[in-house]
Amino acid sequence: SAVISQKPSRDICQRGTSLTIQCQVDSQVTMMFWYRQQPGQSLTLIATANQGSEATYESGFVIDKFPISRPNLTFSTLTVSNMSPEDSSIYLCSVGDRGRHNEQFFGPGTRLTVL
């Protein structure tokens, strides 16, 4: 399985600011995804990060709030913009490969607290 790292592992931010989360994979992967896990809840897909094109966002998530970059097949960033306390969550990056029936492997997550 792929080894996935995320930076930062956790952060405490002030409302109105932005935070960029990095996801690095140790091998080239086709699919990269960003999820949000609000406190005590399940995972919700934010968007699929597409290499060389704009991300594909799920209903309820917009590019202005969660801009995503995918400059190559091993790296992606998610920015949480103009944060409010409601953005306090764990943000997880995951990767999948079409050749492996797309089981996804997850990074350790970034725990974000917005004050």
Added chain:
Amino acid sequence: AQSVAQPEDQVNVAEGNPLTVKCTYSVSGNPYLFWYVQYPNRGLQFLLKYITGDNLVKGSYGFEAEFNKSQTSFHLKKPSALVSDSALYFCAVRDPFKAAGNKLTFGGGTRVLVKP
């Protein structure tokens, strides 16, 4: 639209007893099904998957799951639970033949507490 239900928020079991975590799903076609486990302050770890073939799937850490098409279920089981199995378990489904076939949909999660 695809969906997953985990009807139990929490399952309590004594160490050494069998553990079952329930999952039912809804997809329009043949599903790909997955189980993940999340330990405190850590990301999700992949346990096992059902794609096709034998309905009984064996995975990591002694876990297994049985795919039941008629009941649209994919319950996770372990014959003898350990205290270290205490964690949050997620069932997930994807419909590979849909246009958004790469999308995983997760259940709400079930917290497992194994008592010594």
